[in-house]
Amino acid sequence: MGHNKLISILLVSILLLFSGCTKETEKKRENQTNNQPKVSLDSTNFKSTIASTANRDKLPFAETGGINLGVYNQNGEIEKDFNFNIEENQSFKKFISLGNLIKTERVYKMFLLVDYKQSEFKVDDRELAKDFTFKVGAGESIEIPIEIPPLPKGLHDITFVIAKFPDKKTLDEEFRKQTDSSNLLFVRLSTVVGGDETVNNQVKFNSYGEKKTEDILDGVYIAKENNYKRWLIQDVIKENDLNFYTKVGNNSDTRKQYALIQFFDWEQMKFIDNKDVLFYDLKPNTVYSIKSKIPIKKEKGVYDLTSILIHNPFQKVTIYNQQVDTAIRVGVNVEDK
Structure with a gap:
């Protein structure tokens, strides 16, 4: 057998072995993904409701990837401001509207940051929870009644974080690339409690790194x-x-x-x-x-x-x-x- 022919056979063998190992790794990861329990969805049948926000307002928060976000008051009127004055011992109640303006249904997970720390909140009249996972149909909108328990006197930053595709437990690299800069949605507000704009936290900058x-x-x-x-x-x-x-x-x-x-x-x-x-x-x-x-x-x-x-x-x-x-x-x- 010639020297060049032997080298060719060895190269083909190595490539086949590498391909087999790669496929085995991909299969292992695919099985890992498929074996995970599915995301549990929360009910979207609410006792507190407002008229559907679909096609009736130009929502002021965001319009990215076929998604509209907005905040509405208890009367179903859109909120055009982002700072709210509330009394002491008063909870914060609004409706968060999400328009899923795409051709497929999608799952979302919403959670809350109060002064940059994950906090519990209520949806409708339910118990306090750290998140709310829901599905919205193609071209549909949802109006979620939220309530934040009373906050201490002072100025507070309120940020609702909404994750797209929390049900996609995948290691697909193309999916991961698509999440760059667009995997989360945000509804950010502030509240002044008791007429006091004092910041309650002692903030230290540039302490680490x-x-x-x-x-x-x-x-x-x-x-x-x-x-x-x-x-x-x-x-x-x-x-x-x-x-x-x-x-x-x-x-x-x-x-x-x-x-x-x-x-x-x-x-x-x-x-x-x-x-x-x-x-x-x-x-x-x-x-x-x-x-x-x-x-x-x-x-x-x-x-x-x-x-x-x-x-x-x-x-x-x-x-x-x-x-x-x-x-x-x-x-x-x-x-x-």
Whole structure:
């Protein structure tokens, strides 16, 4: 047998072996995804209702990816302001409208941040809960009656986070790429309780992370290593730690302030020193890199990891300062020991 022919046979054998290993890995991951329990949906039959918001208002919050968001009062009138004055010991009640203006039904998960910390809220007359998972039909809208329990006197930041596709437990890289900057929706408001605009939290900025002067990033980015390589999926063994880096940057020509929050399986996770939110005050062309570590306590399955960056923390919210950024949604594949 000639030397060149032998080399060709060896190369083909290696390629076939590599292809087989790749297919086996893909099959293993596909089985892992298929074996996970399906997302449990909450009922959307509400006692408190308003007239359908479909096609009757131009909703002021967002129109992205065929989705409309808006806030309505108890009389079914659209709220055009983003800051609300409420009395002490008074709960905050509104309707959040979501128009699913696409050709397919979709599942969403909604949860609440009060002053940048995940908090319980009520839907309709139900018990307090940390989230609400619901399905909306193609081309339909839903009006969700929400209630936030009374808050202490002072100024408070209220952010409802709505995740698209919480039921998609997949490691498909194309899906993961599509979540970059668009995997979450936000309804952000503020409340002044008891006529007092005092901020109740003592905020310390720039306490954590490595600072660099560079104009690479504007917003938030998560990566496996301390670089800008796109991170889509990650295997991790149960009971081990998931280590990664979160970057916060400002490459605009003005100073910016942010609140940084991270979620694993749609639960707020802690960063460093038991802190579940970090605050940054960045000059132009500044980046902070924060080394993050999450202990993995979940059962075998696929889970979502992402971070959000809330602009202008502890201010009265207006249409001009309500921005919230999101990082890509990383698929974390938890395996048994």
